[in-house]
Amino acid sequence: MIGVVDYGAGNLGSVMNALARLGIGARFAAGPEELNPGSSPFDGIIFPGDGHFATAMNSLEQSGYGRALTEWIGADKPFLGICIGLQLLFERSEEAPPSDGREVRGLSVIPGSVRRFPGRKVPQIGWNQTKARKGSRLFAGIPEDAFFYYIHSYYADPVSPDDTAAEADYYVTYCSAVERGALAAVQFHPEKSGTAGLMLLENWAGGL
């Protein structure tokens, strides 16, 4: 059973629709207590959604999901972040610059920052070619340079190149997927990326 974290933003129905289509059992998590690594009813957690970095982090802190997710990921339990679910894994974002000397900290599971695209036409909206690292489990069997659907203004910039599982180009070549142990996250929306997106979700869920 997959647990989907609903922190109150974005179109989560489409993630559920995609999992249902693949015959993968999933339901929304009832609360952060269901993410206890020792007693969770879930084999893996998906954290999807759009939203503002600061708003999302505030919501995660208030709901208790922030801590629960950090513990889940810290225990190397299967995790898939989508869109803001990738960005929140990092330490900070240019979307939420420090004010009054206070920094909005991300979950800080992966060292690095989230930056704004250095170009005129932002957000990036559309299907972009995605170059996966050789041997990536997430992208196994997916044609090289397949297109995925992106919609975002900020991109992740990890400190270590080892954390990058795939790259795309939009003004810069940037990290569009991370993979580290049981931790995976993608900047694009696999649930809106047609056949390639469904294959990626199946790859992730199949490894549980």
Next chain:
Amino acid sequence: MLAKRIIPCLDVDDGRVVKGVQFKGIQDAGDPVDLARRYNDQGADELTFLDIGASYKSRATLLDVVGRVAREVFIPLCVGGGIRTVEDMRDAMNAGADKVSVCTSALRNPGLIAEMARAYGSQCVVLSVDAKRCGADAAGRPVWHAFAKGGREDTGIDAVKWAVQAVELGAGEILLNSIDADGTGAGYDLELTRTVIEAVPVPVIASGGAGSLEQIARALMPPGPEGNSGGDADAALVASMLHFGRTTIAEIKTYAESKGVTVRW
């Protein structure tokens, strides 16, 4: 490379896809769920549903259609037509839409764009501009007005300035319809497309007038050295040519690719 998008547009009236010429003279073009499925199989990059029926029942029927499509088609879905409030937007998003488009309601109340962007983010707010040529300025350049109510009412507002203002308010994308070209098959109004693209820093979807593969490719190609070849649009909306079986998405993409346009396969 980011691909240029081909987006079938389904004008839905009381549960049926219809298509008019210059916003008049409506013909039945089929069942929306069947068409959505067919276009997805052909490689559509996104689907746009516009409720052109006037009644509450027509909208409820459309949201039911969107819900059914969202369960089996895994590409972005945009819903427009009669969305007047953030609650209307919420209904559409809950039904399975990924974004909504607004036209008349935003012209009446521009603050709606900001409200919607705050609620869901700019990426979910598409401003639909129905533009018609209305004379020229002192320098002889064409002037387009933004029309409301499905092209029936001239607001007198400059369409290009309206697009700029809407983006400042939070619109994340512009769906640019040429009323002059709509349904004529005589080609997109590329001058309009280029003018808006130069004015706004968000993606622009060209709409209205597609009659040949060449015209669709041209809407997406960059402007030539003489500044008047391609429309440079980020996406092209196509309706009649697809609904009446005159072409397929794959044919459109193959042709556009042969003209140097990046498409997604």
